[in-house]
Amino acid sequence: MSTSHKSFQLNTFELPRRAGEMKEYSLDIQVNENFGVNLISVPAGQTIEVDARLESVTEGILLSADVYAVAKGECIRCLDPVEIVIERKIQELYNYEPTNERGKKKKHDTEIDDLDIEDELMMQGQIMDLETPIRDAVVLSLPINPLCNQDCLGLCPECGEKWAVLAQDHAHTSIDARWAGLKALGSEDPDFKI
Ligand SMILES: [Zn+2]
Ligand SMILES: [Zn+2]
Numbered sequence: 001m002s003t004s005h006k007s008f009q010l011n012t013f014e015l016p017r018r019a020g021e022m023k024e025y026s027l028d029i030q031v032n033e034n035f036g037v038n039l040i041s042v043p044a045g046q047t048i049e050v051d052a053r054l055e056s057v058t059e060g061i062l063l064s065a066d067v068y069a070v071a072k073g074e075c076i077r078c079l080d081p082v083e084i085v086i087e088r089k090i091q092e093l094y095n096y097e098p099t100n101e102r103g104k105k106k107k108h109d110t111e112i113d114d115l116d117i118e119d120e121l122m123m124q125g126q127i128m129d130l131e132t133p134i135r136d137a138v139v140l141s142l143p144i145n146p147l148c149n150q151d152c153l154g155l156c157p158e159c160g161e162k163w164a165v166l167a168q169d170h171a172h173t174s175i176d177a178r179w180a181g182l183k184a185l186g187s188e189d190p191d192f193k194i
Helices: 100-109 109-121 131-141 177-188
Strands: 009-011 022-030 040-042 045-055 060-074 081-095 127-129
Touching: 040 081, 045 131, 060 131, 081 131
Parallel strands: none
Antiparallel strands: 009 127, 022 045, 040 060, 045 060, 060 081
């Protein structure tokens, strides 16, 4: 999708690289583009709050975090605004970048698992890029087709009014285009009756 943004990068230089060391971070990440799925997303300019706890482990840094945000969109049936509060826990291991020696070893050992390795999250020096796990957390919290409520009746296709506020026998009596055509013919033919 898009390239990663600086605002998602956490510099972990304060966390000692000794297994068992911990550090907590409270982050307000401002998104600079709509962040979510097509019809509902955290709007550009809004903030995703992340309470993160980092723990040094042998192979890297373990991230545990609570992610909070509010996504906005429109009901696909009636176009009313829809808001979804996102509250999600994530936990991810960020591996240290392999040293040359370890990197080589890895290649020999796990050729079959190459695909898995590409999915692994990796520290970039001191930097932990939070975008991928946060994007996953947000996207998994959002419906593909947002509704104001599951029973939303939508709109009358003729007048665009909400079925919820219309009478049950609401109908439009206007003659549709085909009838209008016949009528026009009829008016030229004295024997023609509808
Ligand atoms: Zn609706
Ligand atoms: Zn109508």
